[in-house]
């Protein structure tokens with residue numbers, strides 16, 4: 001199988017700059033609307049009142065543009081994944097949510113301020129303003145619940161509600177814009193608003209069609225076995241024409257009697273291989289840790305649907321450095337394993353180090369495979385830590401310092417594990433003089 005090619009770092013920078021430029025252009029244009037296409041509400045205002053009202057309108061328009069952007073960021077667009085990586089897009093989506101809320105609150109405050117609290121726009125005549133106020137409250141509730149989702153709801157229930165509510169809020173926002181300001185009654189602002197609506201609608205529809213067309217549907221699960229204490233290995237035969245790079249992940253949906261057809265992200269732990277390699281299977285290692293993953297092993301005759309591949313957490317995404325260091329915690333080994341398997345196939349001579357932390361000895365589910373890797377990759381050093389065994393230890397700065405003392409500073413680090421462990425190790429690596437530019441990490445939560 002041919003390995004999936006990434007965009008080069010220079011191409012990614014080029015596309016990033018172009019996207020930022022287009023966004024700034026749209027925001028810049030939006031900022032001119034209250035000044036060039038003044039609404040009647042501004043005619044009777046002067047001095048500071050006029051300035052505040054204009055600024056308030058600019059904030060509102062920025063919030064609206066970013067809301068439209070938010071819909072695009074939520075689409076799992078393959079081309080954005082190739083530029084930024086889907087995990088970063090989701091982080092941006094979260095950050096953008098707070099930005100929209102901040103701008104919406106600022107907009108509401110600044111447009112009310114010049115009128116004074118005695119003249120709040122209340123009553124049927126002011127329904128567009130009241131709709132806007134209700135939108136700010138709904139937005140605040142929506143964004144705060146999204147932030148605390150892990151504490152409030154099961155992920156799949158939260159996700160089912162999040163999308164339709166998001167679209168509903170966008171419709172309310174559009175009604176508010178069309179009716180609240182006469183700047184949008186005609187001319188350039190009206191055309192620009194329609195252009196934005198049509199563009200976002202088109203991107204959403206094309207993304208849905210693309211996802212439906214490229215999802216690989218209902219391939220039989222070839223083998224399903226329990227490895228280690230609580231990990232299920234699933235093997236699927238590689239669909240024809242499918243390619244991926246080591247370290248990438250898939251959205252996996254299983255079809256069986258006892259399992260709900262939710263879509264969950266999992267790393268493809270196998271390696272794409274190369275000419276002559278045995279790449280007939282896609283392998284997943286799934287840790288049973290929640291209501292969905294706990295159901296996998298009980299079902300016979302499983303089938304799987306796949307939307308893939310995604311992610312930039314791969315040594316293939318950048319030029320090879322003088323040394324590659326993989327640091328994993330628990331099930332976070334899966335993307336690192338995929339990369340090591342691929343490096344074995346490629347017979348790469350770049351020096352490699354694997355540092356893997358597990359809680360107990362019984363959690364080790366790759367003993368034989370690690371022996372094979374060590375045999376076939378003479379340039380690989382492995383260090384296994386058991387944190388909860390007697391005499392065991394964690395990967396701390398002191399131990400890292402000893403392990404990494406001869407490692408060149410330009411080496412690349414790939415980290416995957418629990419969030420706390422990763423942020424501690426990133427901090428430790430920086431204390432040891434490795435720069436953040438050389439540290440790549442993947443979180444197992446989107």
Ligand SMILES: Cc1cc2nc3c(=O)[nH]c(=O)nc-3n(C[C@H](O)[C@H](O)[C@H](O)COP(=O)(O)OP(=O)(O)OC[C@H]3O[C@@H](n4cnc5c(N)ncnc54)[C@H](O)[C@@H]3O)c2cc1C
Pocket residue numbers: 150154155156249262263264265266267268285286287288289290291292293294331334335442443444445446
């Ligand atoms: C890029 C990536 C790669 C991953 N690779 C692996 C892997 O190789 N092996 C492995 O065991 N686990 C992997 N995970 C984690 C795995 O997706 C979750 O453990 C699994 O979805 C939990 O499902 P659950 O319903 O059993 O648990 P729950 O208790 O319902 O969920 C636990 C947490 O998992 C996350 N989660 C649940 N469902 C989804 C979903 N549909 N989309 C995104 N996040 C979700 C949420 O953060 C949630 O809070 C990966 C996650 C990501 C983001």
